[in-house]
Amino acid sequence: MTRCLILLLAAVCGICAAQEDPPVRLRGTVDTFVAPNLVIQERDGRTIALLLPQTTGIAEVIASDITAIQTGSFVGVAALPRADGRLQALEVVVFPEVARGSGEGHF
Numbered sequence: 001m002t003r004c005l006i007l008l009l010a011a012v013c014g015i016c017a018a019q020e021d022p023p024v025r026l027r028g029t030v031d032t033f034v035a036p037n038l039v040i041q042e043r044d045g046r047t048i049a050l051l052l053p054q055t056t057g058i059a060e061v062i063a064s065d066i067t068a069i070q071t072g073s074f075v076g077v078a079a080l081p082r083a084d085g086r087l088q089a090l091e092v093v094v095f096p097e098v099a100r101g102s103g104e105g106h107f
Helices: 013-016
Strands: 004-009 025-035 036-043 045-052 058-062 075-080 087-095
Touching: 025 045
Parallel strands: none
Antiparallel strands: 004 025, 004 058, 025 036, 036 045, 075 087
């Protein structure tokens, strides 16, 4: 089963945190992971090798169904613009409660 990861790299390094840069978000398939080295295959085909700090948050995305969405669930919707400018949903993600408040909004 292919598993994808959403990598929330809130602090790639101390310098980035000090500059208050926004987090770097990558999405792809794990090629290899031997802590602290992670190699992922991005959706566009690029291979990215990362040296992860101990504080890196990693969340696994697994297939689910509509029953995973309960009252009060923290959800997100990935969408792409259509030719007419409206957004078309691609997927709904049910986040763990600990993710509430991170990355909210449209971007």
